[in-house]
Amino acid sequence: MVWGGTAVRVVRRRRVGGGLVSGACVLALVATVGGCGVGGGSGDVTLRLVAADYGTSSANSSEKYWANVVDAYEDAHPDVRVEVSVYSWNDVDRRVKEMVDAGDAPDMAQIGAYADYAADGLLYPADDLLSISAQADFAAQLADAGRVGGTQYGMPFAASTRLLFYNKTLFQRAGITPPTTWEELAADAAALKAEGVKYPYALPLGPEEAQAETMQWLLSGGGGYTDQAGAYAVDSPENVETFTWLRDELVGEGLTGPVAPGKLNRADAFSAFAAGEVGMLNGHPSLMRMAADKGVKFGMVPMPGVDGPTKATMGVADWMTAFKENGHGREVGEFLDFVYSEENVLAFSREYQLLPVTNSASQTMAGADTDKDLQPFLEELPLSELYPVGKTSWAAVSADVKRRIGAAVTSGGSPAGVLGKIAGTAVSAEGAASGA
Template identity: 40%
Template structure:
């Protein structure tokens, strides 16, 4: 269940105060009706529950805005998208909801625009790359939430033993993987193409050689750059046994656990891994994921979305609550942990200036140049499912990457129709 399925460690919000939204026009909705908020809950195995932080935030919000009740409903993360879709379909949309997707609801006219619910200052404070990822036709509907950018983590003890350093190109990554295999590391590079988050791992590699899932005119899986990238992975990492036994089955959760047991030498990971590694006094470092021929690749931007639904006419109340959540102090508190980077420029700047938050600086610095999955396409939920199910097949020994990518293009065409 994406990055938070491993040792979630979000910063607390107890006592947080924030800048509220201003100047929102009045609406006719019943102000005595609680504001309905639908969010994800997480299994205890992932660590401290985000539900605790929601409770603290809502408690602080109520002190600042005693006239607005908030009715919080938690749904298991694995069921969140299905639950929300069913509620909306049945005419029972919440006022505010968390989801992996926003575009289908925006395209159906069910969401408030960011400009409907925020004042200019708050709306303009989102980190631009994340704000743009939440846009359709240059209008923002999706509000970034639980943001992250990954980097290449590596086991410094194993790297020292193998006599290698952090790779700065794909050739260096392959050579480092060979050296790690030579000292007995079972999975020199953890290629995470299993069903949990294959679309994230694959996109990191595609971006590193100028590819991606979509172009200016829509989906474009079988472009030459993508074919070359997956062919390289097949021939240079998977076939020689440098990416473990079965990359298409390796989930992010399993990869993180194997890394901390010394079974994986290097892999793409998120800042959430640092907390577990630090507590275990595990020897690690991280570096930018490299471009094929050298240099830092564009990082993948990841987040969930918050959305404000129009159905109940609670524009003013939604704006007041969300303005509080994304105000500088709350945004900094909520994004000050290792599983959720701040998505506003003011909070990111404050975190970046704090020596205590130095471990997060490299991740924060990547956020303005992050690139995203095609979240602005209403068909992306269906297409993403196909990517998760099949992208790993493209790099298996003897596979035909172009054929797999062409099949994804076909899925995309059907989904668009």
């Protein structure tokens, strides 16, 4: 996931025969999915969408975004009604799973993963839904990440990349410049520590989102979760060397702050940066707003690598899926074509400080003065690598990374041993997914 939020539901009054149906539901806060009793003619279709909330409060809940989209769509399609239920990231994946398990799948679900549903034959392929122009507009690496067995089932909905954030005030006080290599990063962190900075480099390897920080470091060391053929390579020599360096040169030198990396969550690290307590950390676009709101002067640079800036950065995407259960493929496809219009993709990306998932919206954003803050992240997107979300085994591997990886950088910890255990989980999960 790339964001979080609250739980709401959006249902709009709809037009039938040119007039608004009276007494229909409007923007009601509810906890469950269900109809609001609005009737229609024999040709009417009701589509149900479950979506994640990217807002930080009721003031900018995704409820409002979807209400605008549904309003515009239903005005042009009076025979289609769209009901949207919006849940927080803490709940949305579980809610959808409960609905699917109960035989009551929504027509569409905008969630964090799709591979399990695709493997079970529950999803429409994107080819069966979207127009050729809409499908071709997806950023290539995002579309590729949405494939299972060569077929695209996950349609990217929101994207983000990572940059190294640094506190300009603390850097100026320490007399240092942003690092481009690991050696420079360690030297900068030492200078920040000498100035009394609480977290010279914040290394969040806690259970909240350890898989993200881990992947960014693996990529910066020339490795990753998988090899070039797409097979798991968690305990590769490059990955072991990366975590050995982190253990010895950062954590072992006391350069990561008072909280052990394995107990430091990403949200807490972001809050500490916004409080002026962190010199450097990996961050996504939402951190810009958090830091600016607290008056922190910050800069952003590509993640340092062994000998220079990292050649590949970590990308994250959330996914739109369409379930076959209700048989509304044609109507779902027409609605999603509208959802992925340039206007709607830009409106969503700008509201929530996220990156467009389509080429057309990305090109517009790249040339717009109003989007200057997001452009450094946008420039990283073509170079980004995503989690191996097309593997049904990824959920188990990700969970194991969250559980174990912090131990790899403790005093006396064994990077090779920890990464080896995670690699074992990957092998077992792959075997279970293939029925071996």
